Amino acid sequence: MLEANLKQQLKTYLERITQPIELLASLNDSDQSREMLQLLEEITSLSAMITLQRTDDEQRKPSFAVRRAGSDMKLCFAGMPMGHEFTSLILALLQAGGHPPKVEESVIEQIKALEGELDFEVFISLSCQNCPDVVQALNLMAVLNPRVRCVMIDGALFQQEVEARQIMAVPMIYLNGRKFGQGRMTIDEILAKLDVNADARQAARIDAKEAFDVLVVGGGPGGAAAAVYAARKGIRTGLVAERFGGQVLDTLAIENFISVPYTEGPKLAMALEEHVKRYDVDVMNLQTAQGLTPAGDDGLITVTLANGAALRSRTVVLATGARWRSMNVPGEQEYRGRGVAYCPHCDGPLFKGKRVAVIGGGNSGVEAAIDLAGIVTQVTLIEFDGQLRADEVLQRKLRSLSNVRVIVSAQTTEVHGAQGKVSGLSYRDRGSDQIHRLELEGVFVQIGLLPNTDWLKGTLALSERGEIEIDARGQTSLPGVFAAGDATTTPYKQIVIAMGEGSKAALSAFDHLIRTSAPASKADAA
CATH class of the missing domain: 3.50.50.60 (FAD/NAD(P)-binding domain)
Structure with a gap:
């Protein structure tokens, strides 16, 4: 089942378990059940902290649950968590076994504060690069809050259930039997949907922030590169993004990223985020830019967000990327996600x-x-x-x-x-x-793709295709506003080009800053 190298790596990971866990297998006479049993036996053999039991508790067969011994906490897998989901299995074992999760304390407290009984079902496909994010987020919530339960369901294995619910897109998330969400969702997005007051609290925190020297709008390759290059200059840098990673999150195979023969979109997006967070960058994720106001007498450009908050900055780098182009024919939107x-x-x-x-x-x-x-x-x-x-x-x-x-x-x-x-x-x-x-x-x-620039119409110069017009330095028609990546008139829409353009835009923004006077501070004004 597991190759020797993979078993050795898994054994090393399992040494981090500090609390005993149980694997509860609900099986039948199918080939898939025999394959699952073999996987669970191999996992059990790698750690004395893991035991295996047979049970008929789960309705779906074959399936298994990861349970912390002596608790009601269970992380369920209806199907073989291989392919992209193998990482979800490893994290489930570690977190159920007491290994601390790598999330901010504020997120942990928000999860623990959730009220009511929350039963999640997430339908996935093993080839889906977006599904593991959802599975791992829900599993973590189930580990931290006893009122949350989660089961991962392989849609290819449970085809009858998929057809009965008319599921034609993954990941598909149900909460207490009702559709909760579809598509990639981070833990922050899930919590924002569950916690109705979270958006207002976040808006108030954002609105209270001091002005930035460089504010990057967009979290794809171009935005990430711009944030890194700006932060390295030692200036106050912020990054606001609708979803960090952007279009890269929807890309599977990447074979033309120079010096990296092969990678996958979600892996690259994770690496981008880790790189940005190595610097002093104020990252504001899951925020949609809605308006751009040119600099006033105070020398500050304003970016307003959909939640009502406003961010101010001496310069702005727009790297909002692009989205999938629609056919715009009858029936397309009606049957989106249903074929x-x-x-x-x-x-x-x-x-x-x-x-x-x-x-x-x-x-x-x-x-x-x-x-x-x-x-x-x-x-x-x-x-x-x-x-x-x-x-x-x-x-x-x-x-x-x-x-x-x-x-x-x-x-x-x-x-x-x-x-x-x-x-x-x-x-x-x-x-x-x-x-x-x-x-x-x-x-x-x-x-193809459409630039995410609808919110900029009437504010700065756009091409006939809706792309932000820029010069060789990334300067737009507005002083102090620069742009990079797929949202601009740069002719070739490639990851490596977006990174280069983002870096150039940040350097141009820095050059603009050192050639213009800084606005008076609040202290000076007083």
């Missing part, structure tokens, strides 16, 4: 044995079609242009797959549904103008 998807790595396993379409013939679209071909019965790739735009090496791989059909010069016109989920789509042949319909169960949209 219309944007992440083939996350949601692909839920379409096992079904028919799907991929919209877009660039690298992302062709890569998605290749990945899905190994899971689904039939993939139809639809491209608006007269030919695919992906790299030739990807096109060769695509052409080698027998269950992939490519349609070019085609414009998707509508997504159809029945009984609450996708049943097909229509497209227009751009050559003959005829409308055709495809019967299928899933549509994966991969047609």
Whole structure:
């Protein structure tokens, strides 16, 4: 089951356990149960602090629970927590065994203060890079608060339950039997949704902050690089982000980040956050920028947030990135999460044995079609242009797959549904103008990105595509406001380029600061 090197690493981790834990296995006669039992026996053999028991407590089989001996605390796994979820299993063992979690004390206290009985179910796929964040957050809450319970459910293993609940996107979170959330959620996001007063308290704390020298808006590669370069100059630096990591969190394989032959988006996002936190940067995560006001007589630029708070700074670096572009056709939004998807790595396993379409013939679209071909019965790739735009090496791989059909010069016109989920789509042949319909169960949209700049319209110069216009130094049309990354007119939208542009924007902001007079301090004004 576990390779020798992995077993040795796991054994080293398990030496950190300080309290005995029990593995409670609910099994049947299936092959999956035998595989799970083998995994649990191997884990038990690695630590004298772990014991294994058979039980019929869990309704879902095969499943198992991690329980701290002598307590009611249980972390349940309905399915094999392998692939991306293996880290979730390791953390569950460590935290149930008394190893302290790496979270701020304020977060721990907020979790312990939650009231009421909170029973979470989170449906995942083992290939989903966003699912572990949710599983680990909920497991930690269950460790710290006896009123919280959590079970991870492998959607590919419990297909009947997935279909009964019409789950077509992961992670999908239920609380006390009702839908709670869908998609990647951090522990802060989950707590904010549970604690209705948390947002107001956070807004008050943010509004009371002193002015920054450099305020970075955005937590992706460009924003992280800008924050590091600004902080290294010894100036007061803040970073406000809707979600730290940005679009990188939705990226699986990264093979063109120079000097790193291969990494994955969530890993890179975690590394970015750790790097930023090595410096004196005031990070304000889960905050949405809503408005930008140019500098007034005090020399301070103001960024207002959706929660009503306002941040002030002598300079601002905008690195708000981009989001998935929508087709904007009838049925797309109606069936989003019910057959219309944007992440083939996350949601692909839920379409096992079904028919799907991929919209877009660039690298992302062709890569998605290749990945899905190994899971689904039939993939139809639809491209608006007269030919695919992906790299030739990807096109060769695509052409080698027998269950992939490519349609070019085609414009998707509508997504159809029945009984609450996708049943097909229509497209227009751009050559003959005829409308055709495809019967299928899933549509994966991969047609590029839109800059996150809607909130800046009318404030500074934007291109026809909505990108922030910048010069060679990253300067925008507003003095003291700089920009970097996918939200700008920089022609190539790549991680490594965003990092370079973010660094340049921060250096330009510093240069601006040393060439302009600082506003009077509160003490001087008094």
